[in-house]
Amino acid sequence: MDKPSFVYVTYIVTTPQKVWDAITDAELSGAYWQRSNVSDWKVGSAWTHGFAGKPADLVGEVLETDPPTRLVLSWTPASQVGNPERTSRVAFDIEPLGEKVRLTVTHTELTPEGLKDISQGWPAVLANMKTYLETGRPMPDAFGGIHG
Numbered sequence: 001m002d003k004p005s006f007v008y009v010t011y012i013v014t015t016p017q018k019v020w021d022a023i024t025d026a027e028l029s030g031a032y033w034q035r036s037n038v039s040d041w042k043v044g045s046a047w048t049h050g051f052a053g054k055p056a057d058l059v060g061e062v063l064e065t066d067p068p069t070r071l072v073l074s075w076t077p078a079s080q081v082g083n084p085e086r087t088s089r090v091a092f093d094i095e096p097l098g099e100k101v102r103l104t105v106t107h108t109e110l111t112p113e114g115l116k117d118i119s120q121g122w123p124a125v126l127a128n129m130k131t132y133l134e135t136g137r138p139m140p141d142a143f144g145g146i147h148g
Contacts, residue, residue, distance in 0.1 A: 003088075004115040005108040008122045012101050014133045016094045019101050020068035022129055023092055032132035033125055034143065041065055047073055060087070069094050075107070088114055103129075 012019060022028045023037060029049075030036035035057060039047035043062055050056035056078050064072035072091045080086035088111075093104040105126065107118050124143050131139045 003109045004112065005106065006110065006115060006118045006122065007107075008105045008126055010103050010126050010130055011097070012103060012130045012133050013099060014101055016068040016096050016101055018133055019092075019094045019103055019129075020071070022133060023071060024067075032128045032138045041067075041071070050078075063089070064091075086111060086114070 022032065024039070024041050026036040026038045030052065033049075035050050036052060037047060037049050038056075039045050039062055041047075041062055043065055045062045047060050047062055048056035049058040059076055059078050059081060060074035062071070063074060064070060070091065070093055072089065074087055075090050076083075076087045088107060088109045090108075091104075091106045093106070095102045095104070103126065105122055107122065110118060128138050128143075131137075
């Protein structure tokens with residue numbers, strides 16, 4: 001059985017480097033995502049996603065990195081580590097288009113439950129990233145009850 005995928009494209013008035021930093025810098029990712037992405041961002045390295053000072057919600061491995069244009073990660077809920085059925089893959093493709101950037105997030109190898117969560121989560125996270133990068137502050141109540 002093929003596992004579902006989710007693709008989301010957004011356009012942000014910023015630079016590829018600022019989008020890259022928003023994804024890979026723990027402080028910046030925490031500012032708009034409510035959780036921080038932490039890694040050294042080298043292929044084969046671990047990455048974690050969670051609230052500061054608490055166990056990570058998500059964990060994975062850096063699979064591919066080409067700053068500031070492409071980042072690919074494995075993505076596993078921390079409670080499901082070791083369960084290959086619950087490990088998915090997310091790619092961030094960052095393309096400069098003049099004064100803006102096209103960010104394409106492709107999340108593959110999802111379970112049906114994972115697809116449901118991702119379908120709600122990515123639009124909220126990426127809208128908040130866009131707002132943060134364009135205005136310097138996140139949206140008020142960005143996640144409005146959605147687990148981001």
